[in-house]
Amino acid sequence: MGLRRxxxxxxxxxxxxxxxxxxxxxxxxxxxxxxxxxxxxxxxxVDSVVHGTAPDAFDGVHMxxxxxxxxSGGHQKPYMRGYVGGGTGVFAPIQGWYHIASGLFDTCLVVxxxxxSSCQPHPxxxxxxxxxxxxxxxxxxxxLWIFALEMNRYMSTYGIDIKDIARVSVKNKKxxxxxPCAQLGENLTVEDVLASEVMAWPxxxxxxSPTSDGACAVLLAAEDVAxxxxxxxxxxxxxxxxxxxxxxxxxDLAYPRYVENAAKMAYRMAGIKxxxxxxxxxxxxxxxxxxxxxHLEGLQFCKxxxxxxxxxxxxxxxxxxxxxxxxxxxxxxxxxxxxAGAMKIAELFWQLRGEAGARQVPGTPRRGLAQAWGDxxxxxxxxxxxV
Amino acid sequence: MTRRVAIVGVGLTSPRPVTPEVSYREMIYDAAxxxxxxxxxxxxxxxxxxxxxxDLTEGTSIFDEYTPDQLGAxxxxxxxxxxxxxxxxLAAWMQVKTGLLDVVVVEAHSKASNLLTKDHVLHYAMDxxxxxxxxxxxxxxxxxxxxxxxxESGNTVExxxxxxxxxxxxxxxxxxGAHAAQLTVEDVLRSEKTFDPLTHLQAAGFSDGACVxxxxxxxxAARMKGRxxxxxxxxxxxxxxxxxxxxWGRAIYAEKSAAMAYKQAGVRSPAKEIDLFExxxxxxxxxxxxxxxxDLCRKGESGRMTRLGETAAxxxxxVNLSGGSLGLGLLLDAAGAFRAAEVVTQLRGEAGRRQVEDxxRGLAMGWRGVPTASGAVVILxx
Numbered sequence: 065m066g067l068r069r070x071x072x073x074x075x076x077x078x079x080x081x082x083x084x085x086x087x088x089x090x091x092x093x094x095x096x097x098x099x100x101x102x103x104x105x106x107x108x109x110v111d112s113v114v115h116g117t118a119p120d121a122f123d124g125v126h127m128x129x130x131x132x133x134x135x136s137g138g139h140q141k142p143y144m145r146g147y148v149g150g151g152t153g154v155f156a157p158i159q160g161w162y163h164i165a166s167g168l169f170d171t172c173l174v175v176x177x178x179x180x181s182s183c184q185p186h187p188x189x190x191x192x193x194x195x196x197x198x199x200x201x202x203x204x205x206x207x208l209w210i211f212a213l214e215m216n217r218y219m220s221t222y223g224i225d226i227k228d229i230a231r232v233s234v235k236n237k238k239x240x241x242x243x244p245c246a247q248l249g250e251n252l253t254v255e256d257v258l259a260s261e262v263m264a265w266p267x268x269x270x271x272x273s274p275t276s277d278g279a280c281a282v283l284l285a286a287e288d289v290a291x292x293x294x295x296x297x298x299x300x301x302x303x304x305x306x307x308x309x310x311x312x313x314x315x316d317l318a319y320p321r322y323v324e325n326a327a328k329m330a331y332r333m334a335g336i337k338x339x340x341x342x343x344x345x346x347x348x349x350x351x352x353x354x355x356x357x358x359h360l361e362g363l364q365f366c367k368x369x370x371x372x373x374x375x376x377x378x379x380x381x382x383x384x385x386x387x388x389x390x391x392x393x394x395x396x397x398x399x400x401x402x403x404a405g406a407m408k409i410a411e412l413f414w415q416l417r418g419e420a421g422a423r424q425v426p427g428t429p430r431r432g433l434a435q436a437w438g439d440x441x442x443x444x445x446x447x448x449x450x451v
Numbered sequence: 452m453t454r455r456v457a458i459v460g461v462g463l464t465s466p467r468p469v470t471p472e473v474s475y476r477e478m479i480y481d482a483a484x485x486x487x488x489x490x491x492x493x494x495x496x497x498x499x500x501x502x503x504x505x506d507l508t509e510g511t512s513i514f515d516e517y518t519p520d521q522l523g524a525x526x527x528x529x530x531x532x533x534x535x536x537x538x539x540x541l542a543a544w545m546q547v548k549t550g551l552l553d554v555v556v557v558e559a560h561s562k563a564s565n566l567l568t569k570d571h572v573l574h575y576a577m578d579x580x581x582x583x584x585x586x587x588x589x590x591x592x593x594x595x596x597x598x599x600x601x602x603e604s605g606n607t608v609e610x611x612x613x614x615x616x617x618x619x620x621x622x623x624x625x626x627x628g629a630h631a632a633q634l635t636v637e638d639v640l641r642s643e644k645t646f647d648p649l650t651h652l653q654a655a656g657f658s659d660g661a662c663v664x665x666x667x668x669x670x671x672a673a674r675m676k677g678r679x680x681x682x683x684x685x686x687x688x689x690x691x692x693x694x695x696x697x698x699w700g701r702a703i704y705a706e707k708s709a710a711m712a713y714k715q716a717g718v719r720s721p722a723k724e725i726d727l728f729e730x731x732x733x734x735x736x737x738x739x740x741x742x743x744x745x746d747l748c749r750k751g752e753s754g755r756m757t758r759l760g761e762t763a764a765x766x767x768x769x770v771n772l773s774g775g776s777l778g779l780g781l782l783l784d785a786a787g788a789f790r791a792a793e794v795v796t797q798l799r800g801e802a803g804r805r806q807v808e809d810x811x812r813g814l815a816m817g818w819r820g821v822p823t824a825s826g827a828v829v830i831l832x833x
Contacts, residue, residue, distance in 0.1 A: 067550050087580070119512035126507040126575035129533045130823045134692045140707060143689040143825070144538055147531040149513040155530055159542075166548035167453060168685075193512040303551075307529035310517045325526055333551060439516040 067333070070164045071290035071297030072157075072449065074103025074283035075410035079245045080398030082181045083277040088123055089135030092177040095279035095403075096137050099173070103283045105293060110283070111169040113138040115145045116156030116176040118401040118438075121190035122183045136175035136281070148307065149194075150351070150438020152176065153280075153405015154445040158303045160284045161447075170286045177279035178400035187275050194440065196310070208272070212264035214317040214441055215354045219266065221318035222369025224357075226266055230257035231375050232353040233270050236389050239382055240396020242422030245407075247276055247398035257353075271353035276398035280406035282413065298416045301431070302336065302448035304329030312440040323362030323437065323444035330433075330446040331364075339364050343448070344429035345415055346386060347408035349437040350393040359435055360388065362444065387425040390415065405436035409447060416451045456547045457672040457679030458540075458831065460490025460665030461792050465627045466658035466779045468564065475509075475562040478661040480521040483558065486663035487523075491676035494523025497665070498552040502531045503539040503559040503784045507572050510565065522558060522663070534687075535559075535817035536662060536788025537827035541685040543666045544829075553668045559785035560661035569657070576822055582694065590654070592821045594646025596699050597736040601648065603700035604743065608648050610754025611735040612639035615652055617763055618732055618771050622778025624764070624805040627789075629658045629780045639735075653735040658780025662788035664795075680795045683812065683830045684718070686711025690824030697824060702737075704826040705744035705816060712814075712828040713746075722747045722768055725830070726810040727797055729790035731818040732775040741816060742770065745828075764805060772797070772805045787817025791829055798833040 076098025078091055086094075092115075100107060115136050120128040129145025132138075146152065146159040153176050160174040180187040188206050195201045218224065231254055240249035252270065260270040290297040306325035308315065315321070327339070336342045348359035357371035365386065366374055374380050380388035391397055391411035394404045412432035414420040431450040437443060462485025464478050473481075487493065502518040511517065515531035518524070532539050536559035543555040566572055570588050577583040601607065613636055622628025634652065642652040672679040688707035691697055709721070718724050730745065732738035739753035747768060748756055756762055762770040773779060773793035782789055794813035796802045812832040819825040 120506045120575075121512045123579070124575060125579060126572060127505055127533065127819070127823060130576070130689065130692050130819065130825055131578065132692075133689045133825075138689045139691055140688060140703060142687045142711065144542065144687070145533040146542075147513075147515050147533055148529075149515060159530070162542075162545045162549050162551075165551070166545035168545060168548070190512055193510075194516060196517070197511060305528045305530060306526060307515070307519050307524065309520050309525040311520065322526060326528075329528065439513055442516060 068165045068167060069287040070161050070284055070300045072282050072300065072413045073285045073290050073294035073297050074099045074105065075413045076102055077245055077280035077407055077410055078278045080247045080276040080278035080400055084181050088132055088177055088179045091179060091277060091279040092132050092135030092175050095281040096173065096175050099281035099283050103293065105283060107137045110137060110171050110173045112142040112163050112172045114156050114159045114163065114172060114174045116152040116402040116406065118149060118152055118178055119190055121193055122178065122180050122187055124182065132177060137173055148438060148443045148445060150401055151436045151443040151445040152402040154408065154434050154436035154447055155305055156402065156406060157282060157409050157447055158305060158445060161300050161303050164284055164286050170289045172284045173281065174284060175279065175281040176402035176406035178403050179277045180275040180400060181277050208264040208267055210441065211352050212267045215266055217317040218354055218358055224372050226258065227254050228372035228376055229271065229354045229357065230254045232350065232356045233257045233395055235381060236350060236393040236395040239390055239423065240392025243392045243397050246392050246396055248274055249392060249396050267352065273351045273394035273399035276400040278398060278400035278403045280403045280410055282406060282409050296417050296451065298413050298449050298451055300447060301450045302330035302334030304446040306444050308442045310440060312442060317441065319368055320358055320362040320444060322442060323359055323435065324364065326444035326446045327363045330448050334448045343431050343433050345390060345412060345425055345432035346388045347391060347411055347432065347434040348388065349435055350389055350395050351399055353395060355437065356389060359437065363433065363435060383426055390423050390425050408434035412449045416449060454548045454550060455669040455681060456544050456666055457681050458664050458795050459667045459672050459675045459677050459679050460486045461795050462486030462489055463662040463789065463792050464660050466629045466660040466782060468629055468656065468658055468780060470564060470659040475560055476521040479558055479560050482661040482663040483522050486665050489677055490665040492554065492665060497554050497556050499528040499546055500524040500556045501539050501543045503534055503536050504531055505533050505784060507575060508566060508783055522556060534784065535819055535827050536785050537791060537815060537817040537829050538687055540664060540791055540829055541687060541827060544682050544685055547666055547668050553671045555666045557664040557666065559788035561782035561785040562659050563657035563783055564659050589821045591646045592694060593734050594649045597734065598648055599699035600736060600740050605751040606739055606754035608640065609636055610739060610757055611653055612636040613758045614732060614735040614738045615639045615777055617757060618775040618777040621764060621772050622774025625774050628774045628778045630656050630778055631774060649734065655733045655776035655781040658782050660782050660785060660789065662785050662792055678799050680798045680831050680833055683832045684712035684716030685829045687827035694822055702740050702744040704824045705741050708826050708828040709745045712830050716830045721745060725812050725814050727772060727794065727807050727813040728770045729773055729793045730770060730816040732771055732777050733781050733818065733820055735777065737818065738770065745816065769807055787815060787827060790815035790817060794831050798831055
């Protein structure tokens, strides 16, 4: 039985930055309105709504999905909040996909929002509560520490030079200079990155994405509706998601097996055999510079330990053979967790329609991949889109 | 496109007010093992998993991190729905209906006993700008809603008390009836006033428990050992989160959820075409309000019917034979899952002393509790 085809037919996003003056519902509303306006669709034409947002502890709002429904068009509609931590931004569109592919709905509005500035003095405080209450929380760990462990393991396993990791920051922050919603677009050198403050060795400040507030929305539609409402729908060709064990201390951090599993699920659905040849743009999750490389390997774009080489050779530059994070990624555009993942879906929508302006990759890209990651270095979510 | 989906396995732990000897993971493991055994599947046969939880009730941020291991789901497609167990069932149903996945598991649990300050946690669900600074308990919303609904519908507090008497007595027939009791209307009305017109006994007490379902496509269900119970329809809906903007006399979320599910299942007169109902009764008046929202009777008649025993065991319109949340205890976001589990048990003819004769079709409905206006409905048939 063939799957029902689903397309992205609209996208909208707010500027990513500290937005203490806007409430979380207002951010959701802004992105929702931009998305619907761009698609030329009224909220009454939307059959169902999916909301993605990460920990309630950021806003200090219990059942945050219920709270946000007023801003994201969920009023008196079938509305669900899906959740896979940092992977949520790419998962929410997958959830939207299954709403439509199930045959239950013809349209689904997918809204992702995050507001981290409410969490004082710093959102890292909220992350103290993601660890195992018995075995880990008493140690007071934070994300920088565990990602430093993973980065160290990645570097030492494959003999990677930290300069090659710094290049990812340079590339993405430069790419972000072309993004009107970007928080940290900047022209930097590898030396600048390595001269920045060490947060937890080997993680330097400029290798870390910023905390942000923002929202991003995409509108999905079934094939017949998409063709009627949109001149150039971008099809969701493959979806995959995968969650590894909670016991992150028990796995080899050098390689994200769960990302590989998610990618293979999406490739199977999309009929992709050789991702490196069949995919033209990649938007992997890059909250830390090394993660882009780690994920490129998990996504099967190169052999293990070889992603730094691709970056050094310019293959992943915007005008390279395989543009990676042409948006500017989380390092450049910003990281309002769930919204940042959805931003990658929106970027593919604009790139594949040739509407990415200053960020447009050369040629006529036919297919792109967006991926997010999250939880305790544990979840991979993958969407393959094509025209 | 209309791929049929069945529930082929159910596993649950017996609801109990406190469970200090087990963690939520052990409880979920217990329910999962029962469900997998019931369906005759092993984790390797399962394509994906959907779990239901909310961070603040778990006391852990990004709680979905802690869902896979006890389900045998590590390195599998797993995601969480921040919703009632019925939302979870409907999410899994959609996943199977796409044709991409054949066997999907749903998990929901409550470890309410770990929540030492329930009202305080719930207070964080109030709008942080307009409502929370007023400092009142969210339970007060239930009191206000009840008063408005009684006023508009013409039902009475005595009618609500009759719901408590019925459901807690029903729970006496259920081995999982943790809050079973033999009460009178007077007992209920004479119990401590909480948020007038609510009294202490009109609100469900809490329970811990875990519930796991195995869903499968028609093709796979045919090869499994258990008797498949089909999902005939599903619906869910959120009314406004702004309490100021609601129609306090109506449960619009329930009306719309039911309308969506009835349409799919081809149900025109639910009271005649559906044999049993397990609907939210986390406050006694909610059962009556939901009966009317689900179109089981004319407006204003739910109370009289309940008093006359027309929704009791043995009647034509049995409501909450399991004991409901009043009888089992409120299982947080697992509440809807336990309702659906009761419907499955009845449709399989395995409900023992509370079995409805010749039950062909049943409905389960969940509400996410104050301060939300969010609900979901699933219609099952054998």
